[in-house]
Amino acid sequence: MTDVTPTPTPTPLLEVAMPALLRHARHTYGAAMRAALAARGYDDIPANGLYVIGALALGEAPLGQIIRELRVSKQAAGQLVDALVLRGYLEREVDPQDRRRLTVTLxxxxxxxxxTQREAREGIDGALLACMGEEKVLHAREVLAALIGIGREGE
Structure with a gap:
């Protein structure tokens, strides 16, 4: 008896280089987040502002680490924080423990x-789960985590 399991037909996207796939996949999340934010009146968040706001909301990393992960100059980071403060997303205060330092909070x-950003992300996550299933999404997360690990080893 021969194996009659159909071989999946590769889609054109399966032939695309991994960096391009990652860029387009990131755009899916970014576009959903930007649309949700705009619908609620948060359409003035500058580039990289979504990352800073989202990371600060998680509360797991200090601003310095978040800025390092953006890989932008200190000047660009300062301008980004200034814009987020001026637009009412962040607040800067003198650190009561060390008056030489400033703290930044949402x-x-x-x-x-x-x-709003989290809700949009969860919507895309839910659509992905519905399309691909939990096991494949977990595998994708494992692959991406390994890719991040490879990058960190090279630094």
């Missing part, structure tokens, strides 16, 4: 934008 507006 304002109420910043937290609302982070919540």
């Amino acid at each position: 304002t109420e507006r910043g937290q609302a934008a982070a919540d």
Whole structure:
């Protein structure tokens, strides 16, 4: 008896280089987040602002680490934080433990934008789960985590 399991037909996207796939996949999340934010009046978040707001909302990393992960100059990072403060997403305060340092936290507006961003991300995650299933999504996450690990080893 011969094996009659159909071989999946490769789609044109399966022939695309991994960096291009990652860029387009990132765009799917970014576009959904930007649309959700705009619909709620948060359409003035600058480039890289979504990352800063989202990361601060998680509360797991200091601003310095978040900025390093963006891989931008100190000047660009300062301008980004300044813009987010001026637009009401972040608040800067003198650190009560060390008056030479400033702390940056989300304002109420910043937290609302982070919540909107998270909801949009969860919507894309849900669509991906529905399309691919939990096991394949887990494998994709494992592959991406390994890719990040490879990058960190090279630094």
